Amino acid sequence: MAKVISLHSFRGGTGKSNITANLSIVLALAGHRVCIVDTDIQSPGIHVIFGLGEDRVGHTLNDYLWERCRITESAYDVTPPQVTEGKVFLVPSSIKINEISRVIHEGYDARLLKDGFKELIQELSLDYLLIDTHPGLNEETLLSIAISHALIIILRPDQQDFQGTSVTLEVAKKLGVPNISLVLNKVLPEVEPDVYRSQLQETYETPVGAILPLATEIVRLASADVFCLLEPQHAFSQEIKALGQTITAME
Amino acid sequence: MTKQQPKDGGLDSLEQLLSARSPPRKLPAQGGGMSPLDMLELPPDLRQVMNLLMRKGLSTAQEVAIPMQIDVDRANELLETLVARGHVRRIGKDEQSIYEPILGHSGRPRLSSRLWELLEED
Numbered sequence: 001m002a003k004v005i006s007l008h009s010f011r012g013g014t015g016k017s018n019i020t021a022n023l024s025i026v027l028a029l030a031g032h033r034v035c036i037v038d039t040d041i042q043s044p045g046i047h048v049i050f051g052l053g054e055d056r057v058g059h060t061l062n063d064y065l066w067e068r069c070r071i072t073e074s075a076y077d078v079t080p081p082q083v084t085e086g087k088v089f090l091v092p093s094s095i096k097i098n099e100i101s102r103v104i105h106e107g108y109d110a111r112l113l114k115d116g117f118k119e120l121i122q123e124l125s126l127d128y129l130l131i132d133t134h135p136g137l138n139e140e141t142l143l144s145i146a147i148s149h150a151l152i153i154i155l156r157p158d159q160q161d162f163q164g165t166s167v168t169l170e171v172a173k174k175l176g177v178p179n180i181s182l183v184l185n186k187v188l189p190e191v192e193p194d195v196y197r198s199q200l201q202e203t204y205e206t207p208v209g210a211i212l213p214l215a216t217e218i219v220r221l222a223s224a225d226v227f228c229l230l231e232p233q234h235a236f237s238q239e240i241k242a243l244g245q246t247i248t249a250m251e
Numbered sequence: 252m253t254k255q256q257p258k259d260g261g262l263d264s265l266e267q268l269l270s271a272r273s274p275p276r277k278l279p280a281q282g283g284g285m286s287p288l289d290m291l292e293l294p295p296d297l298r299q300v301m302n303l304l305m306r307k308g309l310s311t312a313q314e315v316a317i318p319m320q321i322d323v324d325r326a327n328e329l330l331e332t333l334v335a336r337g338h339v340r341r342i343g344k345d346e347q348s349i350y351e352p353i354l355g356h357s358g359r360p361r362l363s364s365r366l367w368e369l370l371e372e373d
Binding site: 004109110111114118139142143145146147148149171174175176178 | 284286287288290291298299302303305306308353354355
């Protein structure tokens with residue numbers, strides 16, 4: 001059975017889309033079929049990491065939500081050549097101003113989104129559906145969390161993130177998410193990762209999926225590509241790989 | 252043919268004009284269905300049932316009873332409470348019944364869909 005995994009952060013700028021993109025590649029390199037849905041409709045961006053330019057994008061998630069197309073018509077194969085057995089698909093959101101403003105004003109039919117996830121899983125024979133959510137808590141994000149088999153909460157070593165993560169965790173527990181894990185991103189290299197790992201686990205009583213370093217190489221890449229494909233031996237890539245293994249071991 | 256203009260410039264007039272040019276799209280019902288925010292406000296046992304249905308989709312009372320570690324009669328009771336509240340739909344009768352969660356719209360104010368099409372035009 002395909003697993004639905006939401007990647008969420010309470011605040012913006014945590015590196016959520018970058019982690020989602022890298023995780024999808026790690027899962028695909030292990031031979032799995034993965035689709036990312038960019039439900040961050042208000043501020044989409046993950047398509048940039050996959051080099052999916054406007055010239056290649058016809059239909060988007062917005063078109064599906066306004067019933068202009070089937071959701072599979074808005075799914076693009078973004079599998080890089082390094083992936084030989086698995087597949088990576090991406091359902092991008094529109095970057096057109098009127099499309100974004102419409103979502104902000106009107107919202108959308110949650111039933112359509114849920115049905116769309118189901119259709120993607122069936123039609124693309126997926127093993128994993130990754131949902132790149134909008135930061136914070138709104139109804140669309142809550143829906144994604146409510147239907148997910150796993151939730152990965154991404155945070156930085158920042159007091160505001162720590163507080164927001166508590167709120168997200170409380171909601172996720174109420175919505176009965178079976179597997180929840182934390183990913184701490186942008187950790188200064190001089191800090192021992194295990195210190196954070198034990199502190200987070202103790203404070204939140206939640207497993208820590210990865211401790212990711214703040215790396216100048218990633219900053220320099222500036223979302224121009226998927227980092228773990230370029231630097232597979234880097235500590236960041238190794239931690240993402242371990243996160244992927246945790247996910248594949250999930251019941 | 253002269254181009255139509257809203258007579259008094261108000262939003263109501265614009266809506267009327269848009270409706271006249273293009274019948275409004277059939278919108279999903281805003282009542283009855285459940286939003287995830289509503290789920291957070293449910294009592295724990297009802298919320299647990301909704302959580303199961305949201306992830307699994309169509310389920311029988313027995314499929315709800317097993318993970319919740321309750322008997323089928325209690326599962327039926329909880330499911331029927333959710334049906335009565337309009338959060339769940341029952342398909343079929345008696346032991347053959349299958350239950351499905353009903354999701355609603357997020358409930359933001361909606362303008363005519365034609366407005367957004369017009370924004371795309373020059």
